[in-house]
């Protein structure tokens with residue numbers, strides 16, 4: 032197990048020791064927690080920020096680095112499930128999230144190989160071709176650019192591998208996910224956040240709004256932080272410390288691999304088979320590829336970051352459909368844990384039954400489409416008591 036983006040990384044800050052007080056505590060140092068800690072620090076607060084491993088060790092440093100618009104559902108299906116107005120607004124939020132991430136890359140000078148080359152959706156069946164065409168039409172109607180590529184318009188490498196139709200979304204992006212999150216973390220710490228890595232939150236005692244105690248364990252022993260408010264950004268792991276999420280956010284595993292540098296082949300991030308399969312080539316020419324979870328969905332659940340040999344083999348078989356990749360060795364294999372919410376949308380805002388605690392979790396495999404704004408929204412809830420983004424994805428939709 033050697034996640035490509037995490038090579039050589041380890042905790043760089045001291046674990047928490049002893050009992051402390053703070054205005055606000057942030058739990059989790061993935062994209063969402065980094066964004067929350069940054070926004071809180073920029074608002075003049077001094078958050079204490081706790082992470083049980085190190086910055087970006089969770090899904091945020093194990094993903095494919097796609098910055099996509101929309102949810103895991105294709106747009107036409109999102110409209111069918113959510114209704115047109117809601118689907119359009121959710122889609123709009125993800126595009127705003129991308130714009131805000133791009134702005135942060137520039138503002139903080141984050142070296143994360145960010146590019147905006149668009150993304151390509153490929154159909155694996157006649158039925159999926161119909162769905163992609165329908166989706167592209169609905170996107171275009173709503174003012175979201177989408178170009179259908181069929182016949183000779185589809186680049187030869189995809190045609191040679193058996194694909195017949197794709198849709199290019201020119202506004203999507205890609206980046207080195209761990210370097211982006213670590214750049215945000217440096218900015219958050221410069222602005223006044225105090226980070227403690229290797230510090231696991233074992234319990235949250237929410238005595239009442241304005242008085243919450245977070246209990247921790249780690250190599251420095253037990254610790255605690257008493258605060259007015261706590262922001263939980265632990266996505267797939269949320270149910271472990273907040274019972275409310277135990278039956279609302281399910282941990283789901285995703286397999287990934289990376290190859291040695293290969294000849295330039297893929298012009299942008301690609302996802303196929305209803306989003307189950309995805310790959311791109313980074314700035315060094317390495318192919319980063321993941322997915323195929325639908326081969327064994329009942330096994331690919333839980334928080335153990337283990338390899339699935341059958342899925343990993345099928346991923347390599349797929350790579351070999353591209354003649355130029357047949358002799359390129361796989362150098363890295365890993366897995367990561369996504370937090371799937373029951374309706375496929377993030378869950379943001381005050382946590383029922385835990386006064387003084389707010390959370391942003393359940394990004395359902397598309398956290399780089401939502402979690403940066405979700406983290407900012409958590410900071411808005413702390414500093415202003417409200418947030419349009421959190422209002423769009425409230426926990427109360429599940430009943431209390």
Ligand SMILES: Cc1cc2nc3c(=O)[nH]c(=O)nc-3n(C[C@H](O)[C@H](O)[C@H](O)COP(=O)(O)OP(=O)(O)OC[C@H]3O[C@@H](n4cnc5c(N)ncnc54)[C@H](O)[C@@H]3O)c2cc1C
Pocket residue numbers: 058059060061062063064081082083084085086087088089090091092093094095096097098099230231232233264265266267268271272284285286287321366367368369370391392394395396397398399400402
């Ligand atoms: C294989 C894979 C591929 C993916 N590909 C993409 C993609 O290309 N594009 C995309 O948009 N999304 C993708 N995703 C999803 C995306 O990575 C996540 O939605 C996103 O990273 C979630 O960010 P987060 O900060 O909410 O959670 P995480 O990054 O998981 O961060 C949560 C953090 O909380 C910490 N933590 C948990 N419990 C505790 C505790 N008790 N105490 C202290 N700390 C704790 C964890 O260690 C972790 O660092 C992928 C995910 C996987 C696994």
